[in-house]
Amino acid sequence: MDPEQEWHQIVETLLQPLRAEGSEFFVQNVMRKVRHVAPREARLLWRSFTRWAFPALGLSMTSFALACVLTMRSAPISTDVLFLGDEQTVSTDWASHSLNEDPLLDSSTGVNP
Amino acid sequence: MSDDFKIIQAVLAGDREAYADLVRAYQVQVRTLCRSFLLDPAEAEDAAQEAFLKAFIALPRYRQETSFLAWVYRIASNHCLDLLRKRKRHKTDSLDNLMDQKGDSGMWASLYGTALEATDEGSQDKEERSRLAMQLLSILSEEQRQILVLRELDGLSYEEIGSVLHCSLDGVKARLHRARQKLQEKARHFLDQNSLIK
Numbered sequence: 001m002d003p004e005q006e007w008h009q010i011v012e013t014l015l016q017p018l019r020a021e022g023s024e025f026f027v028q029n030v031m032r033k034v035r036h037v038a039p040r041e042a043r044l045l046w047r048s049f050t051r052w053a054f055p056a057l058g059l060s061m062t063s064f065a066l067a068c069v070l071t072m073r074s075a076p077i078s079t080d081v082l083f084l085g086d087e088q089t090v091s092t093d094w095a096s097h098s099l100n101e102d103p104l105l106d107s108s109t110g111v112n113p
Numbered sequence: 114m115s116d117d118f119k120i121i122q123a124v125l126a127g128d129r130e131a132y133a134d135l136v137r138a139y140q141v142q143v144r145t146l147c148r149s150f151l152l153d154p155a156e157a158e159d160a161a162q163e164a165f166l167k168a169f170i171a172l173p174r175y176r177q178e179t180s181f182l183a184w185v186y187r188i189a190s191n192h193c194l195d196l197l198r199k200r201k202r203h204k205t206d207s208l209d210n211l212m213d214q215k216g217d218s219g220m221w222a223s224l225y226g227t228a229l230e231a232t233d234e235g236s237q238d239k240e241e242r243s244r245l246a247m248q249l250l251s252i253l254s255e256e257q258r259q260i261l262v263l264r265e266l267d268g269l270s271y272e273e274i275g276s277v278l279h280c281s282l283d284g285v286k287a288r289l290h291r292a293r294q295k296l297q298e299k300a301r302h303f304l305d306q307n308s309l310i311k
Contacts, residue, residue, distance in 0.1 A: 003297070006297060006300060006301075007293065007297065009300075010296050010297065010300050011265050013225070013246070014225075014246045014249055014250055014296065015246070015250075015261060015262065015265050015266055016246075016266070017239065017242040017243040017245070017246040017247075018145055018148050018149050018243065018246055018247070018250070018262065018266065019141065019145050019266055020140070020141050020144035020145050020148060020157075021141070022137075022140060022141050023140070024137075026136075026140050026144065026158065026161070026162070027133055027136045027137050027140060029162055030133075030136045030140075030162050030165045030166065031130070031132070031133050031136070033162060033166050034129060034132055034165075034166065034169050035129065037166065037169065037170060
């Protein structure tokens with residue numbers, strides 16, 4: 001048997017039986033799945049959206065609440081701060097007067113120019 | 114503009130039912146390719162349906178540079194390879210398993226003889242012939258079976274096969290040559306055995 005003929009025989013025996021036959025049933029099965037693909041796609045989109053959207057929403061709400069609490073909470077005022085605040089007022093009071101207009105001297109000596 | 118491309122544009126414009134024409138036109142090729150990969154008719158049917166579905170979903174990404182058939186072939190091949198990877202190596206029905214069980218190196222030759230007889234007699238039992246052929250073809254790799262089907266059954270040119278397999282013209286020729294050689298060697302072994310018996 002020549003190689004060409006031998007190969008032809010092999011194709012007939014081994015490869016031809018693999019060939020599927022056309023089937024309308026197959027086409028309809030594919031089309032049924034195709035018709036359902038849109039809702040499935042939408043579901044997948046929604047699922048992928050919720051996968052990051054809900055955690056992101058939760059995180060932003062938590063940080064917002066935390067920011068509100070921190071700003072609304074009254075800060076404990078230390079005596080240092082109180083003194084420093086006063087000092088500024090006092091220093092401006094001192095600065096506004098010239099040496100001649102020293103209120104302390106005025107009060108102590110009772111001199112009134 | 115090719116007919117396929119017109120249909121694709123209609124589908125993309127919203128006419129989903131037009132996709133049935135593409136499925137009808139290429140179902141035989143895709144189902145045959147899936148059979149050659151998976152060597153299981155039922156599994157191949159499901160794989161072919163999934164391949165068409167994947168092609169439908171990916172249709173907006175289709176470019177006209179390749180034919181729709183080559184494109185859908187590639188989708189089907191990748192899908193079948195994924196399935197094969199998942200199931201690793203299905204040995205229950207494969208010839209390897211039979212050989213392991215019976216330790217008979219001439220098993221292939223004797224099965225080939227049965228297949229030849231069935232072909233000569235024009236046996237009507239197509240399922241049986243198909244099952245036998247699948248068993249015999251399991252000696253080839255998936256890639257070798259794929260290339261043989263593309264060339265011998267679908268009649269694709271070397272260039273078309275190259276675009277499906279993403280390989281050069283020389284690569285296609287070399288792979289095809291190796292696949293043919295392997296089958297011919299086995300068939301010759303059967304013929305030699307037969308002539309010795311006679």
